Amino acid sequence: MNQPVLDVRGVSKRFPGVLALDDVSLTVAPGEVHALVGENGAGKSTLIKILTGVYRPDAGDVHYRGEPVAFGRPLDAQAAGISTIYQEVNLVPLMSVARNLFLGREPRGRFGLIDLARMNREAAEVLAGYGIDVDVRLPLRSLGLGAQQMVALARAVAIDARVVIMDEPTSSLEPREVDTLFRVVRELSGRGIAIVYVSHRLDELYQLCDRVTVLRDGRRVHTGELAGLDRLGLISLMLGRDAAEVRRDGLTGFSAHDAGDVEPILRVRDLSRAHQLHGISFDVRPGEVTGLGGLLGSGRSETAKAVVGALGADGEVTMAGQRLTRRSPAAAIRAGMAMLPEDRKAEGIVPGLSVRENIVLAAMPTLSRFGVVSRAKQDRIVETFMKRLRIKAASPEQKVSELSGGNQQKVLLARWLCLHPRLLLLDEPTRGIDVGAKAEVQALIDELAADGLAVVLISSDLEELVEGADRIVVLRAGAVVGELAGDDVTEDNIMTALAQEPAHD
Amino acid sequence: MTQTLVQKSPHPVPVEREHRRERLAALAQRHGALAVLTLAVLVSSVVFPSFPTAENANGIAIQSSFLAIIALGMTFVIITGGIDLSVGSVFALGGVLAAYASQWGPAPALLLPLAVCGAIGLLQGVLIAYTGMAPFIVTLAGLLGARGLLLAITEEGANTYLVPKDSAFLELGQGTLLGVGYPVYLAVLLFGLGGLLLQRTRYGQAVFAVGGSPDAAALMGLPVARIRVLTYLLSGMLAGFAGVLNASRLSSGVTILGVGLELDAIAAVVIGGTLLIGGAGTVSGTLCGVLLLGVIQNVINQIGSLNSSYQSVVSGGFLIVVVVVQTYLSRRRHLR
Numbered sequence: 001m002n003q004p005v006l007d008v009r010g011v012s013k014r015f016p017g018v019l020a021l022d023d024v025s026l027t028v029a030p031g032e033v034h035a036l037v038g039e040n041g042a043g044k045s046t047l048i049k050i051l052t053g054v055y056r057p058d059a060g061d062v063h064y065r066g067e068p069v070a071f072g073r074p075l076d077a078q079a080a081g082i083s084t085i086y087q088e089v090n091l092v093p094l095m096s097v098a099r100n101l102f103l104g105r106e107p108r109g110r111f112g113l114i115d116l117a118r119m120n121r122e123a124a125e126v127l128a129g130y131g132i133d134v135d136v137r138l139p140l141r142s143l144g145l146g147a148q149q150m151v152a153l154a155r156a157v158a159i160d161a162r163v164v165i166m167d168e169p170t171s172s173l174e175p176r177e178v179d180t181l182f183r184v185v186r187e188l189s190g191r192g193i194a195i196v197y198v199s200h201r202l203d204e205l206y207q208l209c210d211r212v213t214v215l216r217d218g219r220r221v222h223t224g225e226l227a228g229l230d231r232l233g234l235i236s237l238m239l240g241r242d243a244a245e246v247r248r249d250g251l252t253g254f255s256a257h258d259a260g261d262v263e264p265i266l267r268v269r270d271l272s273r274a275h276q277l278h279g280i281s282f283d284v285r286p287g288e289v290t291g292l293g294g295l296l297g298s299g300r301s302e303t304a305k306a307v308v309g310a311l312g313a314d315g316e317v318t319m320a321g322q323r324l325t326r327r328s329p330a331a332a333i334r335a336g337m338a339m340l341p342e343d344r345k346a347e348g349i350v351p352g353l354s355v356r357e358n359i360v361l362a363a364m365p366t367l368s369r370f371g372v373v374s375r376a377k378q379d380r381i382v383e384t385f386m387k388r389l390r391i392k393a394a395s396p397e398q399k400v401s402e403l404s405g406g407n408q409q410k411v412l413l414a415r416w417l418c419l420h421p422r423l424l425l426l427d428e429p430t431r432g433i434d435v436g437a438k439a440e441v442q443a444l445i446d447e448l449a450a451d452g453l454a455v456v457l458i459s460s461d462l463e464e465l466v467e468g469a470d471r472i473v474v475l476r477a478g479a480v481v482g483e484l485a486g487d488d489v490t491e492d493n494i495m496t497a498l499a500q501e502p503a504h505d
Numbered sequence: 506m507t508q509t510l511v512q513k514s515p516h517p518v519p520v521e522r523e524h525r526r527e528r529l530a531a532l533a534q535r536h537g538a539l540a541v542l543t544l545a546v547l548v549s550s551v552v553f554p555s556f557p558t559a560e561n562a563n564g565i566a567i568q569s570s571f572l573a574i575i576a577l578g579m580t581f582v583i584i585t586g587g588i589d590l591s592v593g594s595v596f597a598l599g600g601v602l603a604a605y606a607s608q609w610g611p612a613p614a615l616l617l618p619l620a621v622c623g624a625i626g627l628l629q630g631v632l633i634a635y636t637g638m639a640p641f642i643v644t645l646a647g648l649l650g651a652r653g654l655l656l657a658i659t660e661e662g663a664n665t666y667l668v669p670k671d672s673a674f675l676e677l678g679q680g681t682l683l684g685v686g687y688p689v690y691l692a693v694l695l696f697g698l699g700g701l702l703l704q705r706t707r708y709g710q711a712v713f714a715v716g717g718s719p720d721a722a723a724l725m726g727l728p729v730a731r732i733r734v735l736t737y738l739l740s741g742m743l744a745g746f747a748g749v750l751n752a753s754r755l756s757s758g759v760t761i762l763g764v765g766l767e768l769d770a771i772a773a774v775v776i777g778g779t780l781l782i783g784g785a786g787t788v789s790g791t792l793c794g795v796l797l798l799g800v801i802q803n804v805i806n807q808i809g810s811l812n813s814s815y816q817s818v819v820s821g822g823f824l825i826v827v828v829v830v831q832t833y834l835s836r837r838r839h840l841r
């Protein structure tokens with residue numbers, strides 16, 4: 001191997017209550033795509049933040065291009081040529097797309113003033129290369145999550161970097177955008193830029209990466225060529241269980257149910273919203289997982305939001321025989337619906353509150369008696385879910401903002417599960433969750449369905465959708481283009497349904 | 506295995522529509538104050554014949570110029586997600602220092618207040634940016650501190666410093682060009698520069714980023730602390746400069762001035778469409794907000810029979826309407 005561009009030696013980092021990194025080393029050569037994997041809370045993001053000057057290591061040091069470095073701030077790391085896409089989209093939602101892209105390095109013209117025309121033009125050009133065709137003067141938040149992530153990618157790559165670090169860059173991308181991302185990664189690596197790539201999607205790693213470093217509980221347990229390691233081997237390294245055990249447990253935790261002719265608990269009729277949803281109708285039966293399939297912009301998330309009243313729409317929603325007239329999220333919860341939203345950062349987690357408080361937040365009314373909340377009941381619920389979902393936290397009282405990204409997601413999932421809803425809508429429930437816990441979440445969904453809960457599942461992961469759902473409603477451009485059930489639920493059939501033209505317009 | 510979908514989704518029409526609405530909302534946010542101001546001026550002109558006169562307009566402009574300069578600094582502060590409660594006291598302190606220093610000539614009368622008020626702003630900025638104390642608390646202390654300093658140098662207000670009658674310093678606040686007072690020109694000039702600073706410089710972009718999402722700004726490599734310090738420095742200096750102008754106009758440093766002025770400035774900024782939570786705003790909106798407050802005061806004076814305290818009632822009413830509309834607009838956009 002040639003001279004590494006990045007060489008991390010024996011780095012340790014302790015947070016109150018947890019040793020997040022314990023003597024971890026990592027070397028990355030120019031042009032190499034290096035996978036960094038591990039369970040939620042294994043320390044991946046912490047290692048990245050040490051590389052980029054967000055945290056200082058307690059021990060060990062970082063060598064960059066042969067020199068020891070200690071970046072005090074992200075600014076310094078960036079200036080030195082280490083560019084990062086962080087796990088959560090870290091851009092400024094209210095500022096325009098172009099301004100986000102160029103923030104801190106805007107093109108300047110006369111008198112040192114920013115040349116707006118040039119900035120907007122260049123931004124449009126750059127983004128077009130990423131398949132993003134938008135009015136770059138619009139605020140960033142008017143873009144979908146995936147497109148925002150692409151802007152972050154474009155921004156990171158545009159900075160003249162020698163090392164690009166990507167912390168779960170694909171977690172909110174559509175397949176088409178993932179392709180673009182892959183293309184960019186290969187191009188970068190071809191130019192001799194080193195890439196550190198974090199992802200829970202193993203397929204991606206095998207498609208992209210040369211070598212892999214596995215972290216477990218803050219320690220490095222393996223580094224080596226990826227090609228020589230099969231999926232099972234990789235998973236067992238991550239989980240610390242042996243391959244045979246992993247194989248026995250299976251990789252997804254789903255099984256089929258047969259709800260037969262049970263009365264639907266949710267009837268959606270003619271759900272419409274100008275230019276987004278066109279007369280969407282479907283039924284959801286208790287004891288069954290109903291999947292919503294489709295591409296970006298097909299209206300999956302919008303449909304779910306409209307059902308729970310978080311998005312205004314015309315049409316009828318009947319829950320357990322009761323027609324919901326004044327639709328609002330509160331009314332939906334009262335009617336027994338619970339929804340896990342897609343954009344968890346904006347719509348879910350309360351960063352300042354503890355893990356316990358975040359979990360029981362929505363269940364408060366049902367846990368309280370005369371306004372007094374039973375602490376014992378809370379503790380029981382919290383303990384159950386923390387164990388079940390393997391939420392890694394120092395204690396239930398730890399602030400949720402201090403948890404790793406994947407563990408924050410699990411906390412949110414726990415919040416909606418402990419409501420004991422009759423209908424659960426899950427928008428991308430396993431995004432950002434590691435393989436072990438993913439199977440656990442899937443098994444839990446399965447178990448809940450077996451207990452008679454009705455589940456609506458939205459997932460961009462076709463494999464998850466096909467294995468998880470007993471019935472799939474396929475959406476395209478805001479209209480239902482097909483419904484698959486039983487043995488018809490296959491990836492091929494979904495693709496065929498997607499290829500059809502919608503009936504309207 | 507996860508299959509890759511290569512098929513393109515048809516270009517969604519809804520996006521267009523969404524964007525138009527987004528733009529409309531932004532437009533309302535940006536130009537709402539201008540629309541209300543125009544309306545207020547039109548109605549007042551029709552109802553009060555004495556309103557649409559050059560003399561009256563001039564009066565409103567002069568009256569508003571001091572608040573405008575203060576509110577300009579406040580706009581920057583609020584966009585970074587902060588607040589500066591000290592500006593009223595700093596304004597008064599600037600005036601008294603100017604009057605005091607005018608005995609040595611116009612240059613000290615200008616520079617001493619700017620230096621002292623700038624130092625107060627700088628200190629506040631450093632405390633806020635580097636110790637993580639809440640801007641509300643730090644600048645509240647600044648409000649009390651500056652007021653205390655003021656009382657100390659005027660011996661509890663017993664001393665009123667007068668600007669020497671023949672001082673060239675008086676020209677600054679009392680001189681006119683084409684019948685319009687210098688302070689008006691200065692305010693307009695400062696707003697022009699402020700607009701450029703906010704929209705067309707890296708500092709200005711960083712101000713938006715720091716207010717819109719401080720964590721993201723830091724991760725994107727912006728010097729967040731330095732931006733904050735600079736912003737409070739700017740606010741302190743602008744408030745001091747407004748005090749200087751006012752002292753020149755009144756020929757003296759008046760101790761009791763500026764009480765509650767910070768609230769007027771905040772009101773003007775918010776009415777002008779700047780989000781109180783930070784991250785969005787314009788200086789032109791602030792100018793409209795200041796003028797609107799000026800027109801309201803003027804109209805209430807025109808009515809004559811009304812107690813001038815009604816001004817606060819009407820301004821307060823406006824404020825509530827603006828904030829409600831703001832909340833509504835941003836909620837709608839959020840729920841998309």
Ligand SMILES: Nc1ncnc2c1ncn2[C@@H]1O[C@H](COP(=O)(O)OP(=O)(O)OP(=O)(O)O)[C@@H](O)[C@H]1O
Nearest residue numbers: 015020040041042043044045046402403404405406
């Ligand atoms: N600011 C913090 N304060 C306290 N503990 C923290 C903080 N940041 C991270 N931790 C803890 O350090 C450990 C490692 O977290 P890290 O974010 O590095 O995990 P990760 O490997 O990125 O996981 P994921 O796949 O979920 O993103 C976790 O136990 C987490 O709770």
Ligand SMILES: [Mg+2]
Nearest residue numbers: 045087404405
């Ligand atoms: Mg992470």
